[in-house]
Amino acid sequence: xxxxxxxxxxxxxxxxxxxxxxxxxxxxxxxxxxxxxxxxxxxxxxxxxxxxxxxxxxxxxxxxx
Numbered sequence: 124x125x126x127x128x129x130x131x132x133x134x135x136x137x138x139x140x141x142x143x144x145x146x147x148x149x150x151x152x153x154x155x156x157x158x159x160x161x162x163x164x165x166x167x168x169x170x171x172x173x174x175x176x177x178x179x180x181x182x183x184x185x186x187x188x
Contacts, residue, residue, distance in 0.1 A: 126185070146170075153170060
């Protein structure tokens with residue numbers, strides 16, 4: 124497994140996700156889609172594995188300082 128650039132983001136309900144940078148636009152489109160047509164199941168299928176399960180600090184974060 125190699126390190127990759129990620130973003131910490133929250134959905135409209137305040138759930139934290141750590142997602143790869145290349146999925147950020149898809150994430151926000153999915154959030155909007157859930158609000159528009161309640162298509163939460165497909166959003167959960169795609170992004171559920173990135174959800175932290177609560178507080179952002181439940182996931183070990185790394186930083187180049």
